Amino acid sequence: MLHDEAYKVRAKAMSYEPASDTQFDKLLSSISVNEILKDIYIEPSSPDAFTLAKRYGYRPYIIERYLHILGYDETLELLKSFEEFKKRPAILCNYIRIECRYLKQRLADLGFTIEDITWCPHCFMVSSAPQAPTIGSTHEYLKGYYYVYRDASSLIPPLILNPQLGSIALDLCAAPGGKSVHMLLLMSDQGLLVANDISTRRVVSLLSHFIRMGLHSYVVLNEDGIELPKKLKTKFDYVLVDAPCSAEGGIMFDPSRKTKTSIKDLAYLVEREIKLLLAGIELAKEGGRIVYTTCSIAPEENEYVITKVLQLIDYIKVEPPLFNYWSNGIQSFHRLEFEPSTKNCIRVWPHKHSMEGYFICSLRKL
DSSP states (O other): OOOHHHHHHHHHOOOBBOOOOOOHHHHHOOOOOHHHHHHOOOOOOOOHHHHHHHHTTOOHHHHHHHHHHHHHHHHHHHHHHHHHHOOEEEEEEEOOOOOOHHHHHHOOOOOOEEETTTTTTTTEEEEESSSOOTSSSSSSHTSSSSSEEESSGGHHHHHHHOOOOOEEEEEEEEETHHHHHHHHHHTTSSSEEEEEEHHHHHHHHHHHHHTTOOOSSEEEOOSSSGGGGGGBBOOEEEEEEOOOOOOOTTTTTTTGGGGOHHHHHHHHHOOOHHHHHHHHHHHHHEEHHHHHSSOOOOOOGTTTHHHHHHOOSSSSEOOOOOOOOSSOSEEOOOEEEOOOGGGSSSEEOOHHHHSSSSEEEEEEOO
């Protein structure tokens, strides 16, 4: 699965064995889910929260949060945007295998309406599709000429991370593989990408995409990302932490997310997200770039996580992203005040940007 060059990089860079890191263990043990729950707990008190929660089918605490952040009118816009969202898949052209203009023409010949995504090179939006084939069942797809994303928001984190040709990069929570594929293409499939995921079932999907698209410069691991610093001595130039989350930004794709996550469930998710980000930072080189991202619009999973990490360690900083065509991170919510630098993070709002809700934050290890 590896080119000769990638194999040499792998042999030189990888050290996959237990590593003693009591300081990291102490850091992890200092994180308390009960303290997190105390911090983030919000009691729905507004009549509007209960009225809108009943009308749209949400847990009231989620609506209470939206009202605090956005106010009534904009909360209504957000809720309506989830209900009326126009789903438009995005595709990333595998420009190593095919010239993208030829791919675009071949898909147009099949009846797809394809539009350029101006902020993402080699990326297209599928505005309309024929009854058959689907965008994920064409011969071009099976030949590995492109990867399909349910929404263009997923394309942003790898672009902000921007791994360079010949670098050593890590995708800590990599499955099903869209961001890993994007990272490898940004690296021109040269250097080394370590793609890790805790789920054995999802790792199979991840590997199948690498094979389908003819990529080579990767190693796949099946580990708990939080524990990886204890097993892997390698330090990385670039680290992506696409943390498992409540997926609250993707309610248009999965309406069950309106009620799936209780406030206590959310506290456990946040605990894991903080630990995953700390693990990603631990695995980065000094001067390395880390991008933290979720498909959630909940500040508890985003600005709160960044703030807690900045309070726990002093060798990391938030830096302005390479670009931001969306919104900035928020500075406060309810009784929580976030670190001022979280304003440099990116927020994608469905009602403002007609995209899946996302959060992206670029950090630098000092």
